[in-house]
Amino acid sequence: MPSSNNEQRITKYDVYAIGNAIVDIVTEVEYDFFEKNEVEKGVMTLVDEKRQQHLMKAIDMKKSQLKGGGSAGNTVAAINQFGGKSFYSCVVAKDELGKFFLEDLKSNGVETNLVYDQLPNDHSGRCLVMTSPDAERTMNTFLGVNSFFSPEHLDEEAIKNSSYIYMEGYLVASPKGLEAMKETKRLAEHHKVSTALTFSDPSMVKYFSKQMEEIVGASVDLLFCNEEEAMIFTGTNDILQAREKLKEVAKRFVMTLGKNGALVFDGDTFIQIEPYKVTAVDSNGAGDMFAGAFMYAITHGHSFAEAGKLASLSSSKVVGQWGPRLTKDEVEQVKSRLTI
Numbered sequence: 001m002p003s004s005n006n007e008q009r010i011t012k013y014d015v016y017a018i019g020n021a022i023v024d025i026v027t028e029v030e031y032d033f034f035e036k037n038e039v040e041k042g043v044m045t046l047v048d049e050k051r052q053q054h055l056m057k058a059i060d061m062k063k064s065q066l067k068g069g070g071s072a073g074n075t076v077a078a079i080n081q082f083g084g085k086s087f088y089s090c091v092v093a094k095d096e097l098g099k100f101f102l103e104d105l106k107s108n109g110v111e112t113n114l115v116y117d118q119l120p121n122d123h124s125g126r127c128l129v130m131t132s133p134d135a136e137r138t139m140n141t142f143l144g145v146n147s148f149f150s151p152e153h154l155d156e157e158a159i160k161n162s163s164y165i166y167m168e169g170y171l172v173a174s175p176k177g178l179e180a181m182k183e184t185k186r187l188a189e190h191h192k193v194s195t196a197l198t199f200s201d202p203s204m205v206k207y208f209s210k211q212m213e214e215i216v217g218a219s220v221d222l223l224f225c226n227e228e229e230a231m232i233f234t235g236t237n238d239i240l241q242a243r244e245k246l247k248e249v250a251k252r253f254v255m256t257l258g259k260n261g262a263l264v265f266d267g268d269t270f271i272q273i274e275p276y277k278v279t280a281v282d283s284n285g286a287g288d289m290f291a292g293a294f295m296y297a298i299t300h301g302h303s304f305a306e307a308g309k310l311a312s313l314s315s316s317k318v319v320g321q322w323g324p325r326l327t328k329d330e331v332e333q334v335k336s337r338l339t340i
Contacts, residue, residue: 012161013111014084014299016193018154018184019072019168020146020177021090022125023097024324025056027064029130034138041132044139044201046173052142055128067324068104069127071200072168074285074324077108078292078314081331084299087111087158093145097124113155120145135319139201143174150176151183159184160191163299164222166291169200172211181215198224198291205232216249223250224291230255239263243270254308256290261312266304273308276316285324290315293334310338 034041037058047055068077076086088110092098098119105112123144130138149171159165165188171177188195197220199205205212205225212233216223223246227239234245239255243263246253255263261275293314297307314334317326326334 016162022070024069074288
């Protein structure tokens with residue numbers, strides 16, 4: 001397996017990540033909920049506060065739960081739970097949700113650029129995560145203060161002292177977020193830090209293809225995507241064609257295949273990662289956990305095959321329960337089972 005120089009040098013952080021800081025409102029809905037409320041099922045849709053408030057009135061809030069969320073937020077929490085070290089640049093407001101999010105990062109040992117007393121008086125981002133009986137998650141996200149996340153929120157010193165930077169694809173939907181992604185990649189390349197990107201959601205690739213192509217640029221060192229995102233981005237309808245085209249824009253990549261496991265390209269060889277059988281309950285956060293476990297493994301001396309195995313088992317555990325995170329005990333059980 002080819003190995004990046006950045007995986008060998010000693011750094012303060014394994015991963016420096018940027019993304020939308022979101023508090024998840026996790027709930028269950030029936031199939032007819034989507035048609036009744038004109039919600040596109042199975043994707044992430046950005047909405048304004050009025051629209052989200054309307055949907056929140058349509059669900060049973062008493063049966064809903066608040067969870068620390070955001071794609072990159074889930075990933076860095078996973079990295080730290082496995083024993084890694086991460087830094088997360090994001091933005092929240094000085095409100096109850098912002099306080100909740102900061103405390104969640106702190107409880108997972110994630111370092112951040114945020115200082116509560118210096119936060120703006122605004123609304124923190126929140127996501128209504130609606131899980132249907134088929135365990136598919138549909139998300140409606142109100143970005144709130146995340147719309148203002150920009151290059152000024154980056155920490156160059158933390159980037160410089162990381163093995164990888166990790167960029168959340170959802171940021172392409174915001175002009176300032178797109179600028180922050182470009183600057184993060186520029187700084188990483190300047191300091192010879194490896195670059196990782198997740199497409200995050202099919203809607204980001206479908207509706208913001210030009211912006212996503214700007215971020216990918218000549219290449220990224222590591223790309224995370226699912227099969228649908230891969231085919232949309234490459235303009236193909238076949239996984240075999242998509243994987244060949246991805247080699248043109250990513251030195252290495254991971255394509256998750258749902259119940260069929262994952263496909264890993266380590267820069268030289270394609271590796272099929274077998275799935276772990278699980279009764280699906282909630283797919284929310286499975287991709288984030290996969291990325292977190294995978295990046296923990298490759299920054300701690302493990303091969304891409306070993307990383308894929310750890311990530312596959314970890315994400316299967318997430319799919320088999322409610323919420324995007326595992327408990328620390330569950331993480332330890334996964335690690336001991338695979339001797340990672």
